[in-house]
Amino acid sequence: MSNLVFVINGPNLNLLGGREPEIYGQTTLDDIRQIATDSADSAGLSIDFRQSNEEGALVDWIQEASRDAAGLIINGAGYTHTSVAIMDALLASAVPVIEVHLSNIYKREEFRHHSYISRAAQGVICGFGADVYTLAILAMSKLLESDKA
Ligand code: DQA
Numbered sequence: 001m002s003n004l005v006f007v008i009n010g011p012n013l014n015l016l017g018g019r020e021p022e023i024y025g026q027t028t029l030d031d032i033r034q035i036a037t038d039s040a041d042s043a044g045l046s047i048d049f050r051q052s053n054e055e056g057a058l059v060d061w062i063q064e065a066s067r068d069a070a071g072l073i074i075n076g077a078g079y080t081h082t083s084v085a086i087m088d089a090l091l092a093s094a095v096p097v098i099e100v101h102l103s104n105i106y107k108r109e110e111f112r113h114h115s116y117i118s119r120a121a122q123g124v125i126c127g128f129g130a131d132v133y134t135l136a137i138l139a140m141s142k143l144l145e146s147d148k149a
Pocket residue numbers: 011012013075076077078079080100101102103104105112
């Protein structure tokens with residue numbers, strides 16, 4: 001089985017580092033890509049790390065992950081709370097999905113408490129800043145190991 005995991009990031013996450021640092025911290029998306037790559041190396045996984053501001057691109061990548069990868073980690077950003085299209089793509093996906101958010105969405109405005117992505121996710125990790133990516137890679141490696149057993 002492939003050990004490739006897609007890590008898909010949604011809108012405005014390209015601005016990390018400068019965007020509302022009191023909420024999202026100083027870490028840039030490039031820093032997160034490096035952290036995720038190192039975590040994947042340690043877990044014996046390889047990752048394909050992507051970001052788009054466009055809903056359709058995210059849907060296409062979810063479909064691609066379902067065909068080509070063993071698992072999918074997604075930070076849907078704002079689309080988490082609005083996108084039936086992303087939820088449908090994830091529900092159609094053949095691979096395990098882990099949802100991540102840098103911030104604790106349940107501690108924030110009420111409109112962030114609902115996630116369409118959660119309906120399709122095996123689990124959700126939020127509120128630990130950039131560490132959510134490391135935690136998700138660890139969780140994904142355990143899921144994929146147990147699938148092999
Ligand atoms: C986010 C939380 C979302 O509510 C928000 O729209 C984002 C980032 C997070 O990582 O904390 O853009 O997904």
